[in-house]
Amino acid sequence: MPAYLALSNVEGVGPTYKEFFESSKVRIIVGPLDGAWGQYASGPDSITVNASAINESPQALASVLAHELTHALQNRGNQRDCVSGEVEAFLNQTVVWHKLWGDNPPHATKLELQLSDLLHLYADQGEAGVRARVQNLYQQQCRLG
Numbered sequence: 001m002p003a004y005l006a007l008s009n010v011e012g013v014g015p016t017y018k019e020f021f022e023s024s025k026v027r028i029i030v031g032p033l034d035g036a037w038g039q040y041a042s043g044p045d046s047i048t049v050n051a052s053a054i055n056e057s058p059q060a061l062a063s064v065l066a067h068e069l070t071h072a073l074q075n076r077g078n079q080r081d082c083v084s085g086e087v088e089a090f091l092n093q094t095v096v097w098h099k100l101w102g103d104n105p106p107h108a109t110k111l112e113l114q115l116s117d118l119l120h121l122y123a124d125q126g127e128a129g130v131r132a133r134v135q136n137l138y139q140q141q142c143r144l145g
């Protein structure tokens with residue numbers, strides 16, 4: 001899958017994802033998802049990439065994979081509370097997006113716009129800004145509300 005190749009080749013962090021993925025039994029599948037670009041499920045130990053995102057660039061999907069592979073790693077012992085887990089996943093996704101594009105990432109699609117928006121938020125406000133965003137977006141998923 002082009003997105004996986006793109007992620008493997010990201011300078012610095014790519015090899016870590018590649019090693020983890022190849023030594024794990026995590027499967028990556030494409031399927032319907034409601035309201036998410038990707039989703040990791042611990043039971044089947046699989047990552048689903050939203051079928052509606054399949055025409056996104058390999059770089060954008062590589063960032064989605066970085067996010068979901070972070071959850072797969074968290075499921076192997078690096079367990080965190082819900083918000084911290086999401087913050088880590090979003091930061092890792094942002095690192096990949098930044099390494100692929102630098103400070104001026106594309107924003108032509110809704111996914112690219114979200115990835116780039118988060119990169120700008122991180123550049124402006126650091127991890128605290130990302131955490132505030134996650135707390136806002138994940139109230140239901142993380143049962144904060």
Ligand SMILES: [Zn+2]
Nearest residue numbers: 067071086089
């Ligand atoms: Zn997540």
